[in-house]
Amino acid sequence: MTANSKAAIAERLSEARARTFELIEPLDDEQLNTVYSPILSPLAWDLGHIANFEELWLVQTIGGHEPLHGELGRLYDAIENPRRTRGELPILRDAELRAYLADVRERTLEVLDSVDLSPDAGDPLLREGFVYEMLLAHELQHNETMLQLLQLVDGYESEAVDAALAVETAGEGPETIAIAAGEYEVGAPERGFAYDNERGRHGFELAAFEIDRAPVANAAYAEFVAATGAEPPLYWERGGGEGWVSTAMGRRAPVDPSDPVVHVSWEQADAFARWAGKRLPSEQEWEAARPQLQLTGHAWEWTSSDFLPYPGFRAFPYPEYSEAFFGPEHKVLRGSSWATHPHVVRASFRNWDLPQRRQIFSGLRCARDA
Numbered sequence: 001m002t003a004n005s006k007a008a009i010a011e012r013l014s015e016a017r018a019r020t021f022e023l024i025e026p027l028d029d030e031q032l033n034t035v036y037s038p039i040l041s042p043l044a045w046d047l048g049h050i051a052n053f054e055e056l057w058l059v060q061t062i063g064g065h066e067p068l069h070g071e072l073g074r075l076y077d078a079i080e081n082p083r084r085t086r087g088e089l090p091i092l093r094d095a096e097l098r099a100y101l102a103d104v105r106e107r108t109l110e111v112l113d114s115v116d117l118s119p120d121a122g123d124p125l126l127r128e129g130f131v132y133e134m135l136l137a138h139e140l141q142h143n144e145t146m147l148q149l150l151q152l153v154d155g156y157e158s159e160a161v162d163a164a165l166a167v168e169t170a171g172e173g174p175e176t177i178a179i180a181a182g183e184y185e186v187g188a189p190e191r192g193f194a195y196d197n198e199r200g201r202h203g204f205e206l207a208a209f210e211i212d213r214a215p216v217a218n219a220a221y222a223e224f225v226a227a228t229g230a231e232p233p234l235y236w237e238r239g240g241g242e243g244w245v246s247t248a249m250g251r252r253a254p255v256d257p258s259d260p261v262v263h264v265s266w267e268q269a270d271a272f273a274r275w276a277g278k279r280l281p282s283e284q285e286w287e288a289a290r291p292q293l294q295l296t297g298h299a300w301e302w303t304s305s306d307f308l309p310y311p312g313f314r315a316f317p318y319p320e321y322s323e324a325f326f327g328p329e330h331k332v333l334r335g336s337s338w339a340t341h342p343h344v345v346r347a348s349f350r351n352w353d354l355p356q357r358r359q360i361f362s363g364l365r366c367a368r369d370a
């Protein structure tokens, strides 16, 4: 059975859904409907949006079916409905919401039965199962967004979350990696799933630079806060004495000095790097150095790069995925966080956000000119 056989796709869709349900399992309907922050959707919106995106692509677009609930999709359009408005929308809730997730999935599996997924399929959405890969990635990425909100839910408990939060101890190695000047290849290869913003793979000229092998740790960040009076990361509060505690999920857990720092904004990351006599790496430097870095997978890493199209960019399958966000107002993050599903992680993956955001699982690594 290949990764893209229909049985494998159905299995992976069901695994992703199981993870979504696992995350919300400890919550009641009231918590699913609560607006915890103006910059994060209530979880009920995320759930309806996950189902609606599936319906739009896998049932309406691929299967040619009419939507189950008429104009409902407008409420789940991420661009039409900014996050601060989502709690007020007449979205599906409670039992109706659960029924919609199940009804869409039933139709998705019917359509999957009838489509041609061969490599020479006429529709580029179907070729090599692209649209199914997109759907899987979408749900798994929304799981990470849901985990951002779950940091605000007092008393939230999940074994899966605690397991993901455990940081692997760092291997031995040099403090910095020297990368020689030259042309490096960046971007996603021709084959395999990637988003439009990762294509096409192209050469990029880099001057010689050095990059830290490890991401910045909590201890170094605490030193920076103490020395400059900079704001601590989100969810840090003073513990007893010198230390800090993390208040995420309503806990008061001591901040481990050796863990990578997380929940810092681009502005803070940039200020830290300057204070340390270094700078943030560009995303091309990050990608060129990646095989030699210690990638803990604990926190996304801010880069100095604006989110811009690669040469020859073509929007696919829709401009609102990437193109609508290109420009100097968004900064690129690379790597992955503890909340990122391994299926979503790849060398060319470009995450992006506003420079002041820190509810995301964001940290940094420093670089400098050689």
Ligand SMILES: [Fe+2]
Residues within 6 Å of the ligand: 049, 053, 078, 138, 142
């Ligand atoms: Fe989405």
